[in-house]
Amino acid sequence: MKTPKWFLKKNLMAFLLLPVSWVYYVFSRLVYYMRKGGALKSRRKIICVGNILAGGVGKTPIVKQIANYFDAPVVMRGYKKSKSTNSIGDEATMLARAEIAVHVGDRKSNIILLNNQNDAIGPIVMDDGLQNPTIEKDISLIVFDEAIGYGNGFLLPSGPLRVVKNEVKKADAIIVIRSKNPKKKFKLPKTVPVFYAENKTISPYDENQRLVAFAGIGYPKKFFDSLNNVVATRAFPDHWDYTNQDIAKLFDLAEKNNAKLITTEKDWVRLPKKIQSKIKYARLDTVIEDRFWEWIKEKL
Secondary structure, three states: OOOOHHHOOOOHHHHHOHHHHHHHHHHHHHHHHHHOOOOEOOOOOEEEEEOOEOOOOOHHHHHHHHHHHHOOOEEEOOOOOOHHHOOOOHHHHHHHHOOOOEEEOOHHHHHHHHHOOOOOOOOEEEEOOOOOOOEOOOEEEEEEEOOOOOOOOOEOOOOOEOOOHHHHHHOOEEEEEOOOOOOOOOOOOOOOOEEEEEEEEEOOOOOOOOEEEEEOOOOHHHHHHOOOOEEEEEEOOOOOOOOHHHHHHHHHHHHHOOOEEEEEHHHHOOOOHHHHOOOEEEEEEEEEOHHHHHHHHHHO
């Protein structure tokens, strides 16, 4: 689904959905505590990287950086599997392309499997799962995008929050991805260490090339704003599986605007193989400040 407009800014729909949000929250808490008994304690340290918002805030590039740094395997659910992503999901495919060992499916089962590798002693990175009580985490990291913050501050479905903002205090650390336009009134608890990361979008084209940008991610405007000379954009729902009709329309739009098509790597891996050679993606480089690596090594 596309990210609803009211997730970022309160409107009438956000207020109308508030009663549903209260029901959602009570139900989710009941399920959480019912599942909490008998949580798995891993032999290898578990670094959980997650967020408290629905939709993309830039978590996967952070997972990639941490996994690369420690040469660690990643366990993840593998959301929205499809033929174009070899039935492991777009985010898992991106990590695998970076030569990271990715284990997709039930996280608990995969952690048990990795623990049985007796010669392996390094940490395991868990992509998402902060709200999963069946696995004990040694380090819990929450990722925020400075431009999004808490969104409109409401719980699902009247806002993007999965849990109340106060849950942030339970994290071991927070990673904030910097933005040129930070969200106003975005305050973080002073009791939790905060580290910053910088994203840089690397376009395969020079600045004079006219571009038609398209993306099926949580907040596509972030991607569109990171590019130069964009003459048209098309946003699709998150994890969208592109059809032949979608692709034909995109090529028509590019031809009308005398422009080249460009997308994210996450979208590119979901394109049919025969189309990937005809469309380029912009690479996203993420750099986490040095203080973070000193902190996490000490924490481990």
